[in-house]
Amino acid sequence: MSYHDYGQPPPPGYGQQTSSLAVISLISGIASFFIVPLLGAIAAIITGNMARKEIRQSRGRITGDGMAKWGMILGWINIVLSAIGICLVVLTFVGAVSLPICLVPLGFMNW
Numbered sequence: 001m002s003y004h005d006y007g008q009p010p011p012p013g014y015g016q017q018t019s020s021l022a023v024i025s026l027i028s029g030i031a032s033f034f035i036v037p038l039l040g041a042i043a044a045i046i047t048g049n050m051a052r053k054e055i056r057q058s059r060g061r062i063t064g065d066g067m068a069k070w071g072m073i074l075g076w077i078n079i080v081l082s083a084i085g086i087c088l089v090v091l092t093f094v095g096a097v098s099l100p101i102c103l104v105p106l107g108f109m110n111w
Contacts, residue, residue, distance in 0.1 A: 016063050033078060
């Protein structure tokens, strides 16, 4: 029988391994701000969730939960910022949002 069968932690000299998915999640989250905005964010969220599941199921053999969390956080931040940007572009295009009133010269205003 192995240690995995009884849910015991690994022996002291065994060592821990960092989750590859957690590293990919963090790198994708960072890259989503500079290289591949939306695709990087989606990859960060998906691989972050997969990494956290892998880490929970490893019973202490695999680490990297913090990296997975931050990859997911960066991914969600990027998606929110992208959605806000897309909404502003669409609203500007249809004319619902215009330049702030302070940028309009006073001579053109009829008061």
